[in-house]
Amino acid sequence: MLTKRKHLGTAVYDGFIYAVGGRDTTTELNTVERYNADRDEWQPVVAMSNRRSGVGVAVVGNKLYAVGGFDGQAYLKSVEVFDKDTNRWKMHSQMSYRRLGGGVGVVKMTDVPEESLDTLTDVISKRRE
Structure with missing residues (x-):
């Protein structure tokens, strides 16, 4: 890795292993x-x-999501969501609650409209109330 880090998020995206955020020794x-295994x-x-x-990090709809922290x-x-085609991160949405160290997973989602992700976030948050 180029930067020493702990408490990071990881995901496989477009054939690369991504190391997202985390903490070095001070901040x-x-x-x-990203790690290119071929090279x-x-x-x-x-x-x-x-x-x-x-x-928390996950890939949905060919985009990489960074959640909470x-x-x-x-x-x-x-x-935040990263799009490899534009090589940009952009703010996506707000969860109802602040989260640290949460696991993020995807279960058999195909051709999901982006609005569904907001709905899913609301459903999960309401179950915690």
């Missing part, structure tokens, strides 16, 4: 890198808007 990170090398990726340690001062309820 939370917004940096992202046996780590490559930097454009940074997220927010620093996030304890971030801790920015060094506050727990986060924001979600």
